[in-house]
Amino acid sequence: MSFQTTAPAMSRQPASPLRRILGALTWPLTPDAFVESLLPQAPVAARGRVERIEPNGPDAATITIRCPRGWRGHRAGQFVNVGVDVDGVRHTRCYSISSAPERGDGRFTITVKAIANGRVSRHLVQALEVGDTLSLGEPTGEFVLPAVLPERLLMIAAGSGITPIMSMLESLQAQDRLGDVVLIHSAPLPGTMIFGAALERMAQRHSGLTLQRYYTRHGGDTHQPGEHNGRFDAGQLDTLCPDWRERATWACGPDALLQNLERHFERAGVAEHLHVERFRPRLRPGAAADAETAQVTFGRSAVRACGNGAQSLLELAEASGLNPEHGCRMGICHGCTATLQSGRVRDLRSGEIHDEAGDLVQVCVCAPVGDVEIDL
Amino acid sequence: MTHAFYLTDEQAEAFGRELDAIRDEVRASLGENDAAYIRRMIRVQRGLEVAGRASLFAGVLPPFWLAGTAMLSVAKILENMEIGHNVMHGQWDWMKDPGIHSTTWEWDTACPAEQWKHSHNYMHHTYTNIVGMDRDVGYGILRMSAYQEWKVWNLGQPVYNALLAGLFQYGVALHDVEFEQVIERKKSWRDAVKMLKTIGRKTGRQSLKDYVLFPLLAGPFFLYVFSGNLVANFVRNLWAYAIIFCGHFPDGAHTFKAEDVGNETRGRWYLRQLLGSCNIEGGRLFHIMSGNLSHQIEHHLYPDLPSNRYAEIAPRVRAVCERYGLPYNTGSFARQFGTTTWRVLRLSLPGGEGLEPRSAMAA
Numbered sequence A: 001m002s003f004q005t006t007a008p009a010m011s012r013q014p015a016s017p018l019r020r021i022l023g024a025l026t027w028p029l030t031p032d033a034f035v036e037s038l039l040p041q042a043p044v045a046a047r048g049r050v051e052r053i054e055p056n057g058p059d060a061a062t063i064t065i066r067c068p069r070g071w072r073g074h075r076a077g078q079f080v081n082v083g084v085d086v087d088g089v090r091h092t093r094c095y096s097i098s099s100a101p102e103r104g105d106g107r108f109t110i111t112v113k114a115i116a117n118g119r120v121s122r123h124l125v126q127a128l129e130v131g132d133t134l135s136l137g138e139p140t141g142e143f144v145l146p147a148v149l150p151e152r153l154l155m156i157a158a159g160s161g162i163t164p165i166m167s168m169l170e171s172l173q174a175q176d177r178l179g180d181v182v183l184i185h186s187a188p189l190p191g192t193m194i195f196g197a198a199l200e201r202m203a204q205r206h207s208g209l210t211l212q213r214y215y216t217r218h219g220g221d222t223h224q225p226g227e228h229n230g231r232f233d234a235g236q237l238d239t240l241c242p243d244w245r246e247r248a249t250w251a252c253g254p255d256a257l258l259q260n261l262e263r264h265f266e267r268a269g270v271a272e273h274l275h276v277e278r279f280r281p282r283l284r285p286g287a288a289a290d291a292e293t294a295q296v297t298f299g300r301s302a303v304r305a306c307g308n309g310a311q312s313l314l315e316l317a318e319a320s321g322l323n324p325e326h327g328c329r330m331g332i333c334h335g336c337t338a339t340l341q342s343g344r345v346r347d348l349r350s351g352e353i354h355d356e357a358g359d360l361v362q363v364c365v366c367a368p369v370g371d372v373e374i375d376l
Numbered sequence B: 001m002t003h004a005f006y007l008t009d010e011q012a013e014a015f016g017r018e019l020d021a022i023r024d025e026v027r028a029s030l031g032e033n034d035a036a037y038i039r040r041m042i043r044v045q046r047g048l049e050v051a052g053r054a055s056l057f058a059g060v061l062p063p064f065w066l067a068g069t070a071m072l073s074v075a076k077i078l079e080n081m082e083i084g085h086n087v088m089h090g091q092w093d094w095m096k097d098p099g100i101h102s103t104t105w106e107w108d109t110a111c112p113a114e115q116w117k118h119s120h121n122y123m124h125h126t127y128t129n130i131v132g133m134d135r136d137v138g139y140g141i142l143r144m145s146a147y148q149e150w151k152v153w154n155l156g157q158p159v160y161n162a163l164l165a166g167l168f169q170y171g172v173a174l175h176d177v178e179f180e181q182v183i184e185r186k187k188s189w190r191d192a193v194k195m196l197k198t199i200g201r202k203t204g205r206q207s208l209k210d211y212v213l214f215p216l217l218a219g220p221f222f223l224y225v226f227s228g229n230l231v232a233n234f235v236r237n238l239w240a241y242a243i244i245f246c247g248h249f250p251d252g253a254h255t256f257k258a259e260d261v262g263n264e265t266r267g268r269w270y271l272r273q274l275l276g277s278c279n280i281e282g283g284r285l286f287h288i289m290s291g292n293l294s295h296q297i298e299h300h301l302y303p304d305l306p307s308n309r310y311a312e313i314a315p316r317v318r319a320v321c322e323r324y325g326l327p328y329n330t331g332s333f334a335r336q337f338g339t340t341t342w343r344v345l346r347l348s349l350p351g352g353e354g355l356e357p358r359s360a361m362a363a
């Protein structure tokens, strides 16, 4: 499960006197900067070594990562910012941690599904090698279990949306608290279900765990109870899990599924029982590419303006009464760099597109393509 | 319109388009090998720095002192020139590595990164060699163009020049303060003092490291480490001065008057960058040690393309220039440095219009 949101980077720990002296000796760099380039394998803050890569279904993989120094651990269900270099360019995505915090061997896992046009997910699943390093943020997210566990739980996932839920289940199992849980999980075909086998084993060991599996593209027979062909719909809850209104519910998956659930829970008047983790898919190239006009939001100054694909963001900002920092106005000095928060912009010189939240773009030579939010 | 006699408006635009095409092509081809280049360069630089400083601790033995000082000098040169200067230009921003990015980089020199990015990336690179706008034309103390009015104190220029070379990093930091503007009341004292404080803080940390902490760490060998660091900083000053002055002032380099430049098109901007910049010929190692500023022309045409690509771009740029009948100023280090020094000496006296290729041609 991946998101396009950004999580905070690893925060610095308060410096000890020794570190302060080391800092003064390595200034203007940090001691870590030396360690990082001279000892590429050393565990430094914000960098994790890949220790194992196992396939998890046909197009997903579970990646075991050694925790970096100063890692504070995660709560089951949280996600982490993962940065990886593809063709020399660092890309950052959020992935839910799929292992339990109780794992206790200084490692954690993320489980990544390769998406058809996903540069990053495909790299992680297909090209990553043991020994590579990933840059890591700190685990964050509110999609977690409460300290006082409700008696009965309902968990609903689809595709890689199972990853935070897997972490929760593993965690409950490790704490011996895995009680009455109904889990609804979907995959295209029986063999492609992420964590399919692991969940089955878990259900065999824990009688309280009931699995309901949906195969959206499966035409053949389903042999076991709890297996269904077709797409799960919230309307089926009454038959699958008659007491769903009384259960605390955690759901993670594509937006369509979550909306479907939200409407259903709202109508039943139990919206507060539902906790969701939202999946934010990338805008497909072309989705808004030809838009003539674009809503541009200058995030820091809370100003909105209507732009077009030919006028630079700098000019638009100035026309809207802002006075952003800049220099040459021709793309050579990098004095106007600002953070793209969402949307896509085009470099007017080369046509290059920037479309990742967090990209630093030169606003004097970039124009919006569709709606854009930028930190100016 | 200045430099009009080189290209017509249409030619200038076509020239610009050809140069743009080279830029786009190189930009699109950046990838893993380039990323590996800069990371390797950083690794080598940091390795040399550690080895150099370690060796200086044994500096009581002359070979260790010499080797340590040499390694530290090279490390400091690489840190400023091939790494710091180029990273701060945004040459490696495309990697999106927050650790190698123009917005976060700070370097081991007196001039704070923020200040440098304004005076160098913006002012110097946008207004290259325009008298009165590009402060690298003389750093506020030297008369480097015949278009600068001669004053009596320019007679002392050879001396100021020698001092600037030896104290180059402080000259670079201080030339942004624009003292003469403060005296002419075009800039407020408060702004100047604020800048001086930032420079002071930075110089303080640098001196603490090189002249107090590391020497103290060496205990009884304090002086060996202290002197090694002092020499390394001095060597870097001289080297940076020499390379940078060769970039814009050898024989044949053009300087410009603000009123002649006016509202430039992109094509004419390229042309001015070409006419105001000069390359130095040399081997691969020389290019790296110069931060690839030996490809000053390519650097000024494409200040944010990665420096490791300038060598391959150079012949292509040169071929384009030849087709348009444009000068492409390149020569040995001896030629470029010799004629630059001659310019410093000649312009300490009144006149010197003959140094401007344009007036020579117009005459």
Ligand code: FES
Pocket: A326, A327, A328, A329, A330, A331, A332, A333, A334, A335, A336, A337, A362, A363, A364, A365
């Ligand atoms: S203002 Fe110089 S790059 Fe944008």
